[in-house]
Amino acid sequence: MQFWNYLIIRLIQAVFVTLLVVTIVFFVSRSVGNPEETMLPPLTTTTEDKERFRELLGLNDPLYVQYGNFLLDLVQGDFGTSWRGGGTSTLDSIGDRALNTLELGVAGVVFAIVLAVPLGIIAALKRGTSVDWLARFVAVVGQATPSFWLGLMMIFFFAVELGWFPTGGAKEGFRSLILPAIALGLFEMVAIMRLTRSGMIEVMDTDFVRTARAKGLSERTVIWRHGVRHALLPVVTMLGLSLGRLIGGTVIIEMVFAWPGVGRLIIDSILKNDFPMVQAAIIVLAASIALVNLVVDVSYRFIDPRIRAGAV
């Protein structure tokens, strides 16, 4: 029962956070943007046209009326209609884009984990050897490399010079996913690897690992059942933060690799003053970040019983 209470409270918090983000975007964009200046042809448009345009979009209503209408539509599942492209529903255009961003984000996380966890474990077990040094070198340099610069360099070497991968876009399926996923995931990979390494070193030094060895368990059992399982606990927490950061980080990677995701959609829509599209896309983005954080917090309670015993 206590669990359900906790879940409901967290859900309400997630909705609240999303709503607040959208509210900020709503008011900031409307208080300064002038859609009739950017969306109508500049020379042939008369003042009456501009007035009709504003009236049509409801921009002449007071701000709080606009905001009220927006919220009313939202609770009815209507995320608004794009002001461009012949009045398509914003949610339709976001659907595909969101899937692309999700694909990129998941690929980034998978790349990070698959490389980071084994490397971290090996580096910890073979502390002080060349493997450890290599891992630490990769960590220090990787953490300092700007992701957009790395992306450009990879495009230059692997796409332009060697021709192994496409230079951008998402048309070639898996092949076009590899470079952006690496550029996106490198920073998180380094963070996860450092965490795995230090966690592993700490755990292998504890009494219960010594006991396990004294009991005569095989080294493999000691490492996997006693060591890795404990070392990975903080990694799971970290993963939640990583996912949130990755979703934000996709924006710049999407720009570098011309990846058709939500981030680029938002930037394009902001530049064209397409407010409904910006709002809807940011709702989707903020809600998914809030949801990811929620899932991580909840799953952590299952993995680590000590947290379940404590208070919320």
Add this chain to the structure above:
Amino acid sequence: MAQSTTATLELQLRRRRQIRWQRWLGLSVPVLIALVVIVSGLLADVLQTHDPEFIDLAARLSPPVFDGGTWAHPLGTDELGRDIYSRLLHGARVSLIVVAIVVPGAALFGTLIGLVSGWAGGMTGQILMRIVDVQLALPAILFAVLMASLVGPSLTNVIVILLIWTWPSYSRLVRADVLSLRERDFVTASRSVGAGPWWIMRKHLLPNVLNTIVIIMTLEVALVVLAEAALSFLSVGVPPGTSSWGRMISEGRDTMNVAWWPIWLPGLTLLIISLTGNLMGDWLRDALDPRLRNVR
């Protein structure tokens, strides 16, 4: 007997001296690089060989001196013939200004919020922490694009965005520290003799979280430099006509396959600077507070 003891002692002393020497070397290289950056940022006008924005199409894409170029342009020129060495200097100045305002500003604000929310607890603490959540759910880059499209790209914009972007990391750690400090004896004792909340924050809490704050500040330097570059790269950072490393990378993109230097030199500069920041932060953290080793 006595002699051999002296000998081992001397050996130990020598080894200890050697370790200390290595440790200082590990710190002095980053400090030296940081000094070079600060000096070149401050004295950019004196050290420059050309006006960083002067366009000289006759000299466009001339290579750096170690790749067959001349001393007229020591690090070569970009696709508009602008001198890369002078542009790097002025880029250092932009980064310096941003770091000098954003890092202390975010530290001040974040610490204040962290102190208050940790000490007050309950409703106030919850509300303040939800604000942190909001900031986490709003990708800062999107906010930067929004602001740039509304009021035009500017240095002020970059600074405001980065302040919004970075303060929560201070708040969270300070709050965590305060939550455990407030139950400690010296704090409860102070309370029981009637100390007010501000007095306790100033005299008991702040001195105890100062280490944490200084360490995060050092580690944030690299983050802020990279973030400024990312914003300028997306052309929502510093306005056109200002030298910034991120902007230089974005401009060098078009000539990437005929000239390596316009994109490699600012990229490498960025890498070295953020490497320096991280190394100094790590060193400081190990020296002051090993507990924080897993922060990032």
